[in-house]
Amino acid sequence: MPRKIAAGNWKMNGMQSTLIELEKLEDKHGDADIAILICPPFTLISACEDTPFDIGGQDCHTAQAGAHTGDISAEMLADAGASYVLLGHSERRTDHGETDALVAAKSQAAYDAGLIAVICIGETLDERENGTTLDVIDRQLAGSVPATADALNTVIAYEPVWAIGTGKVPTTDQIAEVHAHVRKRLQDRFADGTEMSLLYGGSVKGSNAAEIFAVPHVNGALVGGASLTAEAFSPIISALEDA
Template sequence: MAPRKLAAGNWKMNGTLASLAEIDQLLADHPRPGCDVLICPPATLVHALAGRVEGKIAVGGQDCHAKTSGAHTGDIAAAQLRDAGASHVILGHSERRTDHGETDADVAAKSVAAYEAGLVAVICVGETEAQRDAGETLDVISTQLAGSIPEGATAANTVIAYEPVWAIGTGRTPTSEQIAEVHALIRDRLAARFADGADFALLYGGSVKPGNAAEIFAIPHVNGALVGGASLRAADFGPIISALSAA
């Protein structure tokens, strides 16, 4: 089984019910995309979006708690996301790791909770600018992969997203050679650890735009993208979907 192509949009803390009109436009423009499409809106919109798209595209959450329930004010359980209509959940995004101090162990525990709820975990890894400049990128990614991906991971329940922290929302993008180097490392680590490691979908994220999408998708072991700001508007996300479909 070859890795599936996936265009994933992370809306972060953006969007209201009115914003879902952009998804209506996206579906109108791309009724039969040549790749899988996933939108991860704020938790307030998961149920409304799931009902709106009626399975035409996938819907995901942006985080979940490792516990199934309990006294965790403000958190959301994986089963609650599933109940609201989600099929995926983003875990270990650098903004969660930085802003909330999440560790690799935290990400692994949340991933297990996602699997138990029937969700696909989109596990994020990536180095900071200081780590890149110090030549530590491959060591950092290797450590994050080892600690963040639990033993129960398979190509069916896990997607890996490489997002260099210094490229997220900055307009800066690594060179094709830099992306290729990291994605090759990720593929090697997965293949060494999991029987179906060659089949995991590997996404690149970090200032993916219509203008650079085709070049990024031509890089070996890049099976799609985790897109931030450019996923908020159909006019921006649509060309990225088209580029991936043609890759």
């Protein structure tokens, strides 16, 4: 079975003082039987190393090292204590013009460094309203996920762009349609596609988490703002443990 994962993407948020939230989270979920992944800003990765949670970076470069001012390599993330890295998030694709090919190259760099790549896919509101959601998903899966992907080094996160940080949540039928489609595409392409974890992201909160986790092929969540405090993230983790 795919592993259950509750992943928190802190984005460009968090200071040393924020780490007290991880201490609170550890008090409640330090012995959880699911994976709890925290992706803080790069400045806090090393400081999170002593927690019982998995730690991830929010991006990486395709190169191991070099003249790339302001960038960070997958090897550097691993050296700092990370075991995962988020790649292809819609904010990277939109704000930084990242293409599917670039996401695939970054994913391969992550594999080479021993990191697990959480590869993000998802449609915009225009694409959803135009009825091209599954076409977009197919293109992103084909272009962003390397041929060397497997259930051990890859997690897929479906995040409808129009639901990220907006409070809007797709219906469970819409989530089910996309997750079933992604699962089928992974099964068709990879021998262990059935075992790859599929996360849903987009305005997940304690009040709707149980309903979302009841959807077939939803193996966890990639959570943004609600992961910044233990009070908001804990109910989501509990709902996944109970799913």
